[in-house]
Amino acid sequence: MSQHIVVIGGVALGPKAACRFKRLEPGSRVTMVDQSSLISYGGCGIPYYVSGDVSEARELCTTSFHMVRDKDFFHEVKGVEVRTLTKATRIDRENKQVHLLDLTTGKESALEYDKLVIATGATPRKLGLPGEDLKGVSYVCNPDDATRIREGISKGEVGNAVIIGAGFIGLEMAEAFADMWGVETSVVEITGQIMPRLVSPSLAAMGQRHMEENGITFHFGESVKAIEGEDGRVTRVVTDKRTLDADAVIIAAGVVPCSDIAKEAGLSVHERGGVFVDEHMRTDDPDIYAGGDCAIVNNLITDTPTFLPLGSMANRQGRIIGTNLAGGEAIFDGVVGSFVVKLFETSMAGTGLSLDSALAAGFDAVSVLLVQLDRAHFYPTKELMTLEMVVDKSTRRVLGVQGFGSSGDAMVGRINAVAAILKYAPTIDAVSNMELAYSPPFAAAMDILNTLANMADNVLRGINRGVGPDGFKEMWEKRAESDVFFLDCRESGDATEYLERNPGDWHNVPQGKIYEKLDEIPKDRPVVLICNTGARSYEAQVMLTDRGYENVTNVHGGMAAIKKFGVDL
Structure with missing residues (x-):
C-alpha cells in the first residue's frame, strides 16, 4: 500500500x-x-570554498x-x-x-x-554578544554564508580576521583566511587549547604550533565580551584581556x-x-x-x-x-566519535575518547604517545606520525586513538582502522596483533598501530615508565631545583648540539654504551632519558632498571615530540 x-x-x-x-x-x-x-x-565544504580549494x-x-x-x-x-x-x-x-x-x-x-x-x-550557537549582527560578522552555515565571506575577502575588504572558537570549523576557517588570502588571522578560544576535549594538550600544542608557523595567532583562556564596529560594519573584537582589530569575524562556537x-x-x-x-x-x-x-x-x-x-x-x-x-528493520547502533581536520600541511584526527574525556566518563584510563615513521624507514619518502592511545588500566580496553601527522591518508587511515573495531571493545592485544596491509611505500613491517599497542602494554606492565612532551617540558623548566639528570641516549653526533647549548644540564651516553658507562650515570638523582622517538630511551630504561636504577623516566615520543610540542632547548 x-x-x-x-x-x-x-x-x-x-x-x-x-x-x-x-x-x-x-x-x-x-x-x-x-x-x-x-x-x-x-556544508562541510564551506571552508574549502572560502579558501579557494573549491572554485565555485x-x-x-x-x-x-x-x-x-x-x-x-x-x-x-x-x-x-x-x-x-x-x-x-x-x-x-x-x-x-x-x-x-x-x-x-x-x-x-x-x-x-x-x-x-x-x-x-x-544551527550555529549564538553568543548573544553586543555587535553580533554587524556586517562582516558571520557564521558558517550554508553556501550563502560562504559566498558572502569569500566575496568580502576577494574585494580586499578584509585585512584582519578574528575567529571565535578553536574547534573544527574555527581552525578550518582560520586556515582558509590565512593560507589562500594572506589575511592576518587570530583565533580566540575560551579553553586552554585547540580541539578541546577531543585531543590531549600535547597533540593540541603540536597542531597549534604548526598553525602558528603558518601565521595564525591564538589567544587561549579568553572570553569575547563584545564585537564593535563603525557605520554598521565590524572593526574590532573585545575580549576580557585585549582588543583585536577585525574586518571580518567568524563565530564558530559550536552548533x-x-x-x-x-x-x-x-x-x-x-x-x-x-x-x-x-x-x-x-x-x-x-x-x-x-x-x-x-x-x-x-x-x-x-x-x-x-x-x-x-x-x-x-x-x-x-x-x-x-x-x-519502507518496512525494514535496519539498525544504527550508535557512534564512537571519529573525526579528522586539515591544518595546512598536517592533519589531526581521532576516534573514541581522549584521556580527559575518558577520565570524565569514569574510566581509570591512561594514555601513551608514540612517534614513528609512517612507512618503512628505508623508503625514501617518509614522515613522522604521532599517535596517542587511551586505554582502561584494569580491562586493557582501547578507549580511543588520536593522531597528528601529514595531511595525506597515512595517519587518518590508522585512525579509521581503530574506529572500525572500537564498538567491539577491543583490548590492547587486539590492536597489537591487528593485521594491516604492508608494503614499504605504505607502512613499516611492524606498523605504528601495532607498536603503539605494544607500548601501551609495556606501560601497563610498568616496564616503560615515562612522560609525554608536556611532562618533559615541566621537568626541563624546573631542572634547577629538581636536580634531574637529562640523559640523551642517541649517538654523540646527534647529542653534541644540545650538549653545547646546555652545558651541565644535558648529558650523553649512547644506548649501546650504557653498561660500559654506568659510572657516568648517577643513581642518586632522577634520570630522564631522551632519544629521537622514545624507542632507544626505552631500551636504556630497561638496561638501567636491570642495574638497580629506581628513578628513571622515558620521554615518550623523544626529540621528535619535544620539537613538535615547541620546547625551547
Whole structure:
C-alpha cells in the first residue's frame, strides 16, 4: 500500500532518507520541506570554498556527475516533491499533520503524513554578544554564508580576521583566511587549547604550533565580551584581556540541535536539545523518525546519550531511516566519535575518547604517545606520525586513538582502522596483533598501530615508565631545583648540539654504551632519558632498571615530540 512520507529538512539526512525510501517504494509519495531556498548542499565544504580549494559555491550543491541538487533535480530524477521557503511550524501527531507556513506568501497550510521524518539539523550557537549582527560578522552555515565571506575577502575588504572558537570549523576557517588570502588571522578560544576535549594538550600544542608557523595567532583562556564596529560594519573584537582589530569575524562556537518542533509535539528531547531516537532511528512516536544534527544517539564506548553533528553520520542515518520507512528493520547502533581536520600541511584526527574525556566518563584510563615513521624507514619518502592511545588500566580496553601527522591518508587511515573495531571493545592485544596491509611505500613491517599497542602494554606492565612532551617540558623548566639528570641516549653526533647549548644540564651516553658507562650515570638523582622517538630511551630504561636504577623516566615520543610540542632547548 502506498504511503505519504513527509520530511522536514532538506540538507543532508532529509534527502538521503527521501531518496532511499523512493528507491524501495517508487509508488509512494514523498514531500520534503525546508525553510531555506538552498537544499542538499555539502556544508562541510564551506571552508574549502572560502579558501579557494573549491572554485565555485555551486559545486557544494552538485552531484558527482555535476547536476545541481535543486527542486527540479529531486522532482525529475528522484521523484521527490520539494517545497523550499516553507517552514514547518507544528506537528499535529493526533491528526498526523504537519502545519506549514509559506515564507514567500505568508500562506498557512497543513500536510498529512503516514510517516514523518524530522531532519531539522542544527544551527550555529549564538553568543548573544553586543555587535553580533554587524556586517562582516558571520557564521558558517550554508553556501550563502560562504559566498558572502569569500566575496568580502576577494574585494580586499578584509585585512584582519578574528575567529571565535578553536574547534573544527574555527581552525578550518582560520586556515582558509590565512593560507589562500594572506589575511592576518587570530583565533580566540575560551579553553586552554585547540580541539578541546577531543585531543590531549600535547597533540593540541603540536597542531597549534604548526598553525602558528603558518601565521595564525591564538589567544587561549579568553572570553569575547563584545564585537564593535563603525557605520554598521565590524572593526574590532573585545575580549576580557585585549582588543583585536577585525574586518571580518567568524563565530564558530559550536552548533545547537534544532529540536523545538519535536519538543512542542511532545516527543522526548534532551535537556540541552536534540531528539531521542532508538536504534531504528524512531522517536517515541512509532510513525516519526529523526536523525542527523537534530538527534541524540548512543555513544558505544560510554553507553551515554551523545550529540555528534557530522555530515557523514547524517547520510548513514538517512539510509537507515529510508529503509525502515519502507518496512525494514535496519539498525544504527550508535557512534564512537571519529573525526579528522586539515591544518595546512598536517592533519589531526581521532576516534573514541581522549584521556580527559575518558577520565570524565569514569574510566581509570591512561594514555601513551608514540612517534614513528609512517612507512618503512628505508623508503625514501617518509614522515613522522604521532599517535596517542587511551586505554582502561584494569580491562586493557582501547578507549580511543588520536593522531597528528601529514595531511595525506597515512595517519587518518590508522585512525579509521581503530574506529572500525572500537564498538567491539577491543583490548590492547587486539590492536597489537591487528593485521594491516604492508608494503614499504605504505607502512613499516611492524606498523605504528601495532607498536603503539605494544607500548601501551609495556606501560601497563610498568616496564616503560615515562612522560609525554608536556611532562618533559615541566621537568626541563624546573631542572634547577629538581636536580634531574637529562640523559640523551642517541649517538654523540646527534647529542653534541644540545650538549653545547646546555652545558651541565644535558648529558650523553649512547644506548649501546650504557653498561660500559654506568659510572657516568648517577643513581642518586632522577634520570630522564631522551632519544629521537622514545624507542632507544626505552631500551636504556630497561638496561638501567636491570642495574638497580629506581628513578628513571622515558620521554615518550623523544626529540621528535619535544620539537613538535615547541620546547625551547
